[in-house]
Amino acid sequence: MPDLPSHNIDDIDRRILAELQNDGRMTNQDLSERVGLSPSPCLRRLRTLETTGRIFRYVALVDPNAVGLTVTAFVRIRLDQQDDRHLALFEEAVAGFPEVMECYLMTGDADYQLRILVRSLGAFEDFLRQKLTRIEGVSQVTTSFALRPVVYKTSIPI
Structure with a gap:
């Protein structure tokens, strides 16, 4: 963008x-x-x-529950080093994971915040163990699970 x-x-x-x-x-x-x-x-x-890029893409919004993606997890990641190489390695890896819906580089006590969408807690465990924690430099993972959405917007305030 x-x-x-x-x-x-x-x-x-x-x-x-x-x-x-x-x-x-x-x-x-x-x-x-x-x-x-x-x-x-x-x-x-x-x-x-x-x-001019003000409109950069058109999409269809799909209800995750309607397609069986019922678990939303918010994951905070700390890296053991925050140098350019480790940041790039992490960002490149998570960009390739279909479960990662959003990823933000953060300030504060976590380096990244991710929103993960999966079918079940078991699928989340597989994602965590087989993908996320295998990325070089990941030193801490903290997860919170969403109980239900309260506000969900796709329109930005203009």
């Missing part, structure tokens, strides 16, 4: 982004009506938002 200044978008661009975050499959005609533009200028603005 490019790091772009937010001051380069106006209220119409913000409305386009807000509408598409709620329904990324709407037609340009519907989008133009919702933001108060005719279809041609709306499509031009949409293409500009895409080419």
